[in-house]
Amino acid sequence: MSMTKELSVLRRSTPIGWLPRSVCVAAAVCLVGCAVEPTFDGGSADTGAGTGSFSAGCVSHSDCGAQLVCVASACQSAFPRTYVFAFESAQIAKYDANNESWDGFGGAPDVAASLVVDGKVVCTTSTVQDSFDPVWSESCEVELFQTSSVSVRMTDKDVTADDVIGDIVLGTPLSDSVIKGGGIAGTTGDPQLLAAAIGVTLK
Numbered sequence: 001m002s003m004t005k006e007l008s009v010l011r012r013s014t015p016i017g018w019l020p021r022s023v024c025v026a027a028a029v030c031l032v033g034c035a036v037e038p039t040f041d042g043g044s045a046d047t048g049a050g051t052g053s054f055s056a057g058c059v060s061h062s063d064c065g066a067q068l069v070c071v072a073s074a075c076q077s078a079f080p081r082t083y084v085f086a087f088e089s090a091q092i093a094k095y096d097a098n099n100e101s102w103d104g105f106g107g108a109p110d111v112a113a114s115l116v117v118d119g120k121v122v123c124t125t126s127t128v129q130d131s132f133d134p135v136w137s138e139s140c141e142v143e144l145f146q147t148s149s150v151s152v153r154m155t156d157k158d159v160t161a162d163d164v165i166g167d168i169v170l171g172t173p174l175s176d177s178v179i180k181g182g183g184i185a186g187t188t189g190d191p192q193l194l195a196a197a198i199g200v201t202l203k
């Protein structure tokens with residue numbers, strides 16, 4: 001249906017003063033409000049184009065059900081798929097679990113973040129020296145499966161043995177809330193690792 005046609009239909013059927021929740025033209029292209037509209041692939045016996053079936057259209061992952069993601073306007077399985085983890089920032093408590101300074105003489109921690117999948121470190125950021133508020137601009141990507149356990153570990157890098165600051169469990173598999181929320185941002189509830197921001201997107 002052409003834009004003109006669709007809009008004229010809306011004009012005819014929409015009472016004055018009432019705004020449509022969404023204005024969808026040309027199948028899944030959403031102009032206003034971005035609600036999910038089913039799309040018809042236009043099956044044609046004459047041309048052989050399409051299969052003539054409906055599928056759930058989507059604009060964002062939150063339009064899709066559990067363990068589904070929105071790819072090319074269609075809800076598809078979230079796994080297996082490659083995800084990009086963008087390490088942005090963290091906020092570290094003044095003292096460690098023993099209520100002692102992270103480093104000697106009241107020193108602040110030297111913080112690095114690692115992506116851990118199935119117990120193995122996939123990648124580690126650079127270390128931000130002497131900071132309770134480390135900021136990174138680094139990312140890494142990894143293919144995740146239905147069975148993959150995913151977490152992020154923050155570490156205080158020391159000359160001798162590193163100290164674990166805290167772990168953020170992101171789920172087995174990577175949780176729907178993380179995927180649909182585009183990552184995590186905010187407080188963690190961990191007394192040492194107070195807050196973190198990590199972006200999670202599809203590659």
Ligand SMILES: [Ca+2]
Nearest residue numbers: 102103156158
């Ligand atoms: Ca230390």
Ligand SMILES: [Ca+2]
Nearest residue numbers: 103107108109
């Ligand atoms: Ca230090």
